[in-house]
Amino acid sequence: MENDMKTLSPVHPPQWPLKFLRLILKEEYLEEIEGDMEELYSDYVERFSPSKARRLYTLEIVKLIRPNLLKNFASFRRGSPLPMFQNYVKVSTRGLIRQPLNSFINVFGLAAAISICVFAYAFARWTFNRDQFHQNKDVVFLVTSFADREGYLQQYGTTPRPLGEQLKQDFSQIRNICRIEDRPVIVKAGDNLFHERVRFTDPSFLQVFTFPLKWGVSSGLKDLNSIILSEPMSEKYFGTENPVGQDLLVRLDKEHVKLFRVAGVAQAFPAARSLDFNFLVHFDNLKTLDPGYEASDWAGLTQATLVQVGNPQDATAIQQQMGKYTDLQNKAVTEGVHIRSFQFEPLATLHLRSSNIRDSVFRGGSEENIVSIIFLVAISLLMLALACFNYINIAIATAVRRLKELGIRKTIGATRRVIIGQFLTENLVVTSFALLVGVALGRFVVIPWFEGLWNFTMDFRFADPLLWIFLPAVLLLTGFASGIYPAVYISRFQTVTILKGSVKFGGRNPLTRTLLAIQLVFACIFITSAVMFTRNTNFLAHRSWGYGNREVVYAVAPDALSFEQLKAVMARDPQVLSLAGSADHIGKKHRPVTLKFPDRELAADLLVVDAKYLETMGVTLKEGRVFHEENKADRQSVIINETMARNLGWSKPVGETFRIDSVRYEVVGVAADFHSYSFDQTIKPAFFRLADPAECRYLTLKMSSKEVYDRLRKAWFQLNPEVPFQGGYQEDVWGNYYTEIGIHGHVWRVFATVAVLLASLGLYGLVSLNASGRVKEFSIRKVLGATISSIGLLMLRQYALLFGVALALGIPLSYYAIRFVLDFAYPVHIPVTLWSVGLAAFLLVTVLVVTVGSQVMGVFRNNPVTGLKAE
Amino acid sequence: MKKTKLGEFEELVLLTVAALQEDAYGVEIKRELESRLKQRLSVGSIQSALKRMEEKGFLTSRFGEATQKRGGKRKRIYSTTSHARKVLEEMKEIRAGLWQAIPAVAAQWKMI
Numbered sequence: 015m016e017n018d019m020k021t022l023s024p025v026h027p028p029q030w031p032l033k034f035l036r037l038i039l040k041e042e043y044l045e046e047i048e049g050d051m052e053e054l055y056s057d058y059v060e061r062f063s064p065s066k067a068r069r070l071y072t073l074e075i076v077k078l079i080r081p082n083l084l085k086n087f088a089s090f091r092r093g094s095p096l097p098m099f100q101n102y103v104k105v106s107t108r109g110l111i112r113q114p115l116n117s118f119i120n121v122f123g124l125a126a127a128i129s130i131c132v133f134a135y136a137f138a139r140w141t142f143n144r145d146q147f148h149q150n151k152d153v154v155f156l157v158t159s160f161a162d163r164e165g166y167l168q169q170y171g172t173t174p175r176p177l178g179e180q181l182k183q184d185f186s187q188i189r190n191i192c193r194i195e196d197r198p199v200i201v202k203a204g205d206n207l208f209h210e211r212v213r214f215t216d217p218s219f220l221q222v223f224t225f226p227l228k229w230g231v232s233s234g235l236k237d238l239n240s241i242i243l244s245e246p247m248s249e250k251y252f253g254t255e256n257p258v259g260q261d262l263l264v265r266l267d268k269e270h271v272k273l274f275r276v277a278g279v280a281q282a283f284p285a286a287r288s289l290d291f292n293f294l295v296h297f298d299n300l301k302t303l304d305p306g307y308e309a310s311d312w313a314g315l316t317q318a319t320l321v322q323v324g325n326p327q328d329a330t331a332i333q334q335q336m337g338k339y340t341d342l343q344n345k346a347v348t349e350g351v352h353i354r355s356f357q358f359e360p361l362a363t364l365h366l367r368s369s370n371i372r373d374s375v376f377r378g379g380s381e382e383n384i385v386s387i388i389f390l391v392a393i394s395l396l397m398l399a400l401a402c403f404n405y406i407n408i409a410i411a412t413a414v415r416r417l418k419e420l421g422i423r424k425t426i427g428a429t430r431r432v433i434i435g436q437f438l439t440e441n442l443v444v445t446s447f448a449l450l451v452g453v454a455l456g457r458f459v460v461i462p463w464f465e466g467l468w469n470f471t472m473d474f475r476f477a478d479p480l481l482w483i484f485l486p487a488v489l490l491l492t493g494f495a496s497g498i499y500p501a502v503y504i505s506r507f508q509t510v511t512i513l514k515g516s517v518k519f520g521g522r523n524p525l526t527r528t529l530l531a532i533q534l535v536f537a538c539i540f541i542t543s544a545v546m547f548t549r550n551t552n553f554l555a556h557r558s559w560g561y562g563n564r565e566v567v568y569a570v571a572p573d574a575l576s577f578e579q580l581k582a583v584m585a586r587d588p589q590v591l592s593l594a595g596s597a598d599h600i601g602k603k604h605r606p607v608t609l610k611f612p613d614r615e616l617a618a619d620l621l622v623v624d625a626k627y628l629e630t631m632g633v634t635l636k637e638g639r640v641f642h643e644e645n646k647a648d649r650q651s652v653i654i655n656e657t658m659a660r661n662l663g664w665s666k667p668v669g670e671t672f673r674i675d676s677v678r679y680e681v682v683g684v685a686a687d688f689h690s691y692s693f694d695q696t697i698k699p700a701f702f703r704l705a706d707p708a709e710c711r712y713l714t715l716k717m718s719s720k721e722v723y724d725r726l727r728k729a730w731f732q733l734n735p736e737v738p739f740q741g742g743y744q745e746d747v748w749g750n751y752y753t754e755i756g757i758h759g760h761v762w763r764v765f766a767t768v769a770v771l772l773a774s775l776g777l778y779g780l781v782s783l784n785a786s787g788r789v790k791e792f793s794i795r796k797v798l799g800a801t802i803s804s805i806g807l808l809m810l811r812q813y814a815l816l817f818g819v820a821l822a823l824g825i826p827l828s829y830y831a832i833r834f835v836l837d838f839a840y841p842v843h844i845p846v847t848l849w850s851v852g853l854a855a856f857l858l859v860t861v862l863v864v865t866v867g868s869q870v871m872g873v874f875r876n877n878p879v880t881g882l883k884a885e
Numbered sequence: 886m887k888k889t890k891l892g893e894f895e896e897l898v899l900l901t902v903a904a905l906q907e908d909a910y911g912v913e914i915k916r917e918l919e920s921r922l923k924q925r926l927s928v929g930s931i932q933s934a935l936k937r938m939e940e941k942g943f944l945t946s947r948f949g950e951a952t953q954k955r956g957g958k959r960k961r962i963y964s965t966t967s968h969a970r971k972v973l974e975e976m977k978e979i980r981a982g983l984w985q986a987i988p989a990v991a992a993q994w995k996m997i
Contacts, residue, residue, distance in 0.1 A: 043936070049951070049958030050911035050928055056954050057912075077929035082936050 027055040028068055031075040039078070040085050047078065099439055105419075106440035110447075115782070116408050119775045121448045123404045124496070126768050127397035128452025128488060133460040134390035135484050140472040141383040143286040144365035148224045150322055153189075155329050155358035157181075157319045158371055161351045169357070171374025172315040174343045175308070178216075181321060185335075187328035190218040193297055194318040194375050197304070200738060201293075202263040203251050207738045210247075212264065212293040214300045222322050223289070227278045230258040234277025235294060238302075241274035242294040248279040264293075265736070266303040267572075285473035288365045288376045312346035318375045321358070329358045385838075393765055396536055400769060402496035403529040404776035405444075409437075409500035410526055411783040420504065421512035433505035434498075441497030442489070449489050463764075467757045499525065530780060531820040534858055537773035538824030539831050541854035544759075544766030546832050546846060551759035553844035560688025560697075561600060562632030562744075567723045568599060568714045569730060569741030576734055577710050583729040589719045594630040595710030596623035600690045601747035602712070604700070609672045611662075618658055618699040619690060620674075622709060628653070628685060628702070630716045631744075638668040638683030641704045648704050653683040658699035679703070696841055713741075758839070774861045785809065785869040792873045793881030806870045813862060821858070825851050891943070891972060897922075898934045899943055899973060902963045910949060910960040911935070935963060943969035 032051070036044060054074060058067035110117040145151060157173045178191040195214040200207050213219075220232035220242075227242070234240045241262055248257055257276045265271045274295060283290045300307045308314060323329050336356040344352045359367055366384075368376040423433065461474050503525075571577035577595065584590055598604050604619040625641040627633075636656060641648050659667040670681045687697045715722060723743065730739045785792070792805055828851050836843040873881070891899070901917050902909040915931045938944045949960035965973075 043932070045948075045958050046911060046961040047928070047932060049955035049960060050932070052956040052958065053912045053952075053954050054915075054928060057916075074928050077927035078932070080929050080933040082933050082940075083929070 027052055027071055031072055035075060035078065038084055040083060043083060047083075051075065102436050102439040103443050105436075106443045109416075109440070110444065113412065116412060116779060117444075119779045120401075120405050120408060120444055121451060123401035123772050123775055124398075124445060124448035124492060125451035125455055126772065127394065127401040128449055128492070129455035129460045130390075130397050130765075130768070131394040131488055132453055132456030132485075133464065134387070134394045135481070136456070136461055136472050136474040137383070137390060137464075138387045139478070139480065140286050140474075141365075141387060143473075145286070145288055145361060147284045147287070148361055150222060150224070151362040152326055152360060153324065153329075154222050154320055154322045154361040156361065156364055156371075156374070156376070157321060158357050158359050158374075159353045160355045160357065161353050167354065169371050171318055171368075171371045171376065173319040173356070174312045174339070174346075174353070175314045175316045176310050176312055177339055178316070178319040178321075179309070180339065181319075181332070185328075185332050187323050187332065188321050189324060190216075190222055190322040192216045192218045192222045192320040192322070193316050194219075194320070195297065195300055195316055196375065197266065197300070199293075200265040200736075201251070202265065207736065208250075209738050209740065210292055212241075212295055213291045214297045215294055216297050218322070219294060222320055225280045225283065225290075228281045229256045230276070230278025232278065235296060237275075237277065238296045238298060239273070239275055240277035240296070242278040242280065242291075243276060244280050244290065244292050245282045247292050248276075252276075270303045272299070272303065285471045288368060312343050313348075317373070320361075326360070329360070333358050396540075397765075397768060397772065398492060398495075400533055400536055400772040400776070402492065403533050404772060404779065405441075405496040406499055407526045407529055407776055408779045408783070409441075409497075410503060411780060413500065413504045414787070416504070417507065417512045420507065421509050424509040425513070430505045434501040437501035437504060438493065438497045441501070442493040445489055445493040445496070448492075449485065453485065464761075467760060526780070527816055530776065531816055531823070533773045533776055534817065534820035535824040535827060537769050537858060538821065538851070538854045539828045540762075540766040540769035541857055542828035542832050542851050543835065544763045545850040545853050546836065546844070547759040547762040549850065550836065550840070550844045551755050554755050554840070554842075557842075560633065560686060562716070564745055565718075566631060566714060566716055566744035567726060567741065568602070568712055568744060569726055569739065570599075570602075571711050571713065572734075572737060574708050574710070576737070577713060578707075579733050580726075580729060581710075581713055583733070584713065584715060584722075584726060587722060587725060589717055589722050590715050591718055592626060592630040592716040594624050594626035594714045595705065595707070596621065596627050596712045596714065597705050597709040598622050599712040599714065600631060600633075600688060601744070604690055607674055609674055611672060616658075616661060616699060618701060621690075621700065621702050622705045623702050624705050624707070624710060627714065630714050632716070633688055634686040636684045636686050638681070640683060641702075643704075648682070649706075650677070650679050651682040652679045652701045652703050653685050654681055654701040655685050655697070655699065656687045657697045658701055659684055661699050714744075770857070770861070773858075774865070777861060778865045781809070781813075781865045781869055784812070785873060789873065789881045792870075793878035796874065796878045796881075802870055802874050805873070806866060809866045809870060810863070813866070817859065817862060821855050825855060828854060891938075891976070892934075894930070895934050895938055895943075896973070896976065898931060899938060899965060899969055902935075902944065903965045903970070903973070906964075907949075907962065909963045914963075938969075939963075942966060943972070 032048060035048065035051070039047060051071070051074065055067060055071045058070050061067075062070065110121075148154065156171065157177065159170050159173055160167055161170060162168075178193045182188050182191045193214075193216055196211050197214060199210055199212045201210045215235075217233070217235040220227075220235060228245060228248075230242070232242075235242055241264070243251070243257070243262075251257070251262065252260060256279070258278060260276050262274045262276060263271065264274055280291075301309065321329070321332075323332070333356065340353050340355060359371070364376055366381060368374055369381045420433065423436070428436075457474065457476075461472060465471055569580060571580055581593065581595060585593055598621040600621065604621050607618060607620045609616045609618055625643040628635060628640055635653070638653070640653070641651060654667060662670075664670050664681075667681045667684050671678055672681075673679070681701075685702070688700075689697060690700060691698070715726065717723070726741070727739050730741075792800075795805060825848075829846060829848065832850075833846045836846065897918060898914060901914050901921075905913060905917060911928065911932060914935075915926050915928060918931070919926055935944060935946075939946060943966060944963050945966055946961050946963045949962040951957050951959040
């Protein structure tokens with residue numbers, strides 16, 4: 015005992031085992047055992063080496079783990095709640111099986127709503143994933159320029175030609191520059207000719223953008239004679255084999271043909287991209303094949319210049335020093351567009367901005383998609399709400415069947431919280447089941463359907479970490495939203511009243527009725543939308559373009575000679591009613607010009623056409639006269655459209671004059687308005703000028719028979735066997751337009767069908783529960799001589815007020831909602847009539863009558879005795 | 886003996902407690918038993934036996950003094966209850982009775 019101090023002070027027992035002890039041992043034993051352990055340790059230290067003492071000590075601690083020394087881990091002792099939850103799951107699956115109709119309504123409804131959520135998610139994911147596969151997306155920038163055009167400052171994707179080279183010389187931070195210039199070419203494969211677009215670009219293209227190659231090497235682009243193909247192009251020209259090393263004959267124009275050697279084939283492009291390519295060749299090929307291209311001309315423009323920097327801040331720094339380049343450009347350009355400033359747009363966010371950037375090689379669209387996403391999110395939330403309402407209504411209506419169970423549970427000690435927990439758990443089981451079905455529906459039905467409509471792929475995959483956050487979130491949200499009210503409501507009943515059987519409730523719950531009414535309102539809106547979009551599709555498809563697009567065909571010739579030859583052949587055709595030549599063509603090509611007046615400027619579209627053009631195209635003349643070919647003075651005459659006359663405030667336009675670049679023009683006629691863009695855009699000021707015959711490239715034919723088109727093609731191939739035919743029916747000029755509005759109608763009809771289905775399912779569930787609860791009453795009525803119709807009316811009366819209120823709210827709401835949506839989506843649309851809303855109301859009432867009718871029929875088919883005997 | 890059984894190890898611990906009197910606390914009991922049994926014992930086994938017997942009513946305990954060697958923690962001194970002493974006496978008698986019976990049957994043992 016005397017040497018206590020000596021041995022104890024240098025060596026203390028290791029601390030962590032003691033801490034561990036404190037964690038696991040019963041509080042009341044701690045002091046004693048800790049003391050024992052410390053005493054023991056000092057014994058060990060006296061006898062053994064410190065390390066051995068520590069080892070033995072630790073071993074002793076481990077040996078202390080004995081059941082009667084350990085803390086009471088309450089949960090382990092009292093039994094885990096797991097079996098209880100297993101019981102809930104079992105009870106709810108049994109419930110699902112016992113009531114197949116209700117389960118179907120719940121699971122199917124939720125699944126349908128969830129499938130739409132999954133679709134909305136996939137669409138949003140696809141939109142925001144655009145271009146994110148580029149590894150350098152944060153350090154690659156598109157150089158854009160700002161310039162005044164058409165009266166206001168606009169952003170352009172084009173830049174002066176020498177800018178790229180100059181930037182690279184001036185700034186050491188720039189790692190790579192990459193110019194892009196597209197040219198139409200003709201690719202010859204055997205005897206077939208194809209029109210293709212080739213991207214002339216710098217070899218850095220494949221470093222700036224992440225497009226891995228399937229075959230070949232990316233350095234191949236450095237060679238002037240090499241070409242890199244996309245996967246579809248490789249398949250088109252060489253089949254499934256590796257084409258690297260093979261030759262491809264490319265004709266740039268009539269004089270220049272070049273043989274390229276395939277240096278590589280890109281892997282299939284990711285679905286979410288705003289830039290890709292078919293063919294890549296070295297940029298310098300432009301010089302050899304197109305001698306007019308002067309790369310050092312500051313007045314000329316390149317379609318795109320991209321820079322890659324070391325880090326994103328460099329771009330900001332460079333952007334601030336771009337002023338000298340605007341000066342260079344402005345000095346070089348005498349008559350034309352002066353660039354005001356430059357701005358760097360990062361590749362990562364370009365897809366969101368590209369619809370604001372004009373003349374960009376990057377396809378726009380994400381912005382419109384964001385609007386679609388907002389709509390989709392709204393629709394998926396509405397659908398989820400509808401499905402949840404169904405669930406809530408049915409849960410409350412069927413609660414009566416579970417009252418006894420509840421009473422027993424409460425009697426043997428379940429608290430209200432436990433009951434709520436039980437109901438929420440059960441709900442989660444149903445929702446999980448619905449989630450499984452819904453995800454499958456979304457993945458295998460909704461998404462492929464939508465992809466098929468628009469002919470694209472969203473690249474939806476399950477290996478997406480965000481999806482696995484999204485799905486549980488949907489599960490919890492839906493489970494909670496649909497489950498919390500029924501759980502709270504049902505758990506509120508008093509045990510005694512339940513067991514006495516004196517609980518009174520049924521379909522009279524005010525919330526049930528409110529929810530049903532809201533459902534009906536939503537259904538009303540959806541049906542109205544579907545009707546309106548379908549009618550609008552029809553309306554837009556039959557709207558006049560302002561010219562005859564049904565009986566007109568056109569063809570484009572590459573030069574004046576082939577145009578004249580084709581015109582001469584077709585002029586002899588007896589079924590051609592009228593034929594015209596033009597340098598521009600409605601819907602295909604027009605020239606933006608700025609008209610100068612002493613007090614103002616006006617941006618307008620110029621179409622250079624011959625004297626027969628208006629007649630052939632079917633554009634009506636409102637005032638004045640058409641052009642006269644032989645009249646030389648008519649070269650300075652123009653025919654303007656009504657919008658232009660209105661914009662200029664001319665009440666008598668004939669005889670007025672204006673100037674373009676110092677040339678004076680006189681208005682000789684006014685043409686009726688026509689759409690030279692799609693209907694989505696409002697009509698712009700436009701005017702025609704008489705063409706010199708040598709300018710004409712477009713041949714337009716008005717025909718009395720569709721056969722003319724075939725003869726036109728045949729004539730073309732006889733005259734120009736080396737050049738593919740370009741042309742078509744005038745109505746196909748906006749081909750996508752018809753398909754697009756058709757798809758809108760289609761999508762809305764599907765959503766409306768789902769919404770109506772959900773609402774009718776809910777209604778059916780409620781009515782059938784109500785009917786089954788009143789079987790005794792109905793049986794007695796029947797015995798006493800009630801007719802089917804009187805009982806039917808009795809039930810209908812119950813819903814009359816509900817429907818009245820729902821429709822009174824729904825009809826005006828639908829009317830304004832659809833008007834808002836149509837105004838938002840289309841600049842011009844069919845006027846919204848109350849008639850379409852009426853149709854929605856009629857449809858809903860029909861659903862009600864059919865539902866009630868089927869239930870009453872069911873009651874009547876049965877013997878009243880069985881109804882009365884039923885317990 | 887009927888209701889609460891006393892295991893062999895427990896009996897040894899109980900006897901040690903009785904023998905040690907005022908010194909009957911965890912580690913001391915362990916040391917005493919180890920030296921007598923010539924076998925190493927763990928604190929866990931001793932402690933769990935003590936707690937078990939305290940629950941069964943063979944032992945009572947109180948806090949004793951705290952020493953520096955124990956890191957300032959108090960000892961818990963165990964003492965046997967009268968019930969325990971009665972049980973121990975009974976066991977001893979039963980054993981003694983059995984030992985007395987042995988010579989009579991010893992010859993038969995050897996036969997086997």
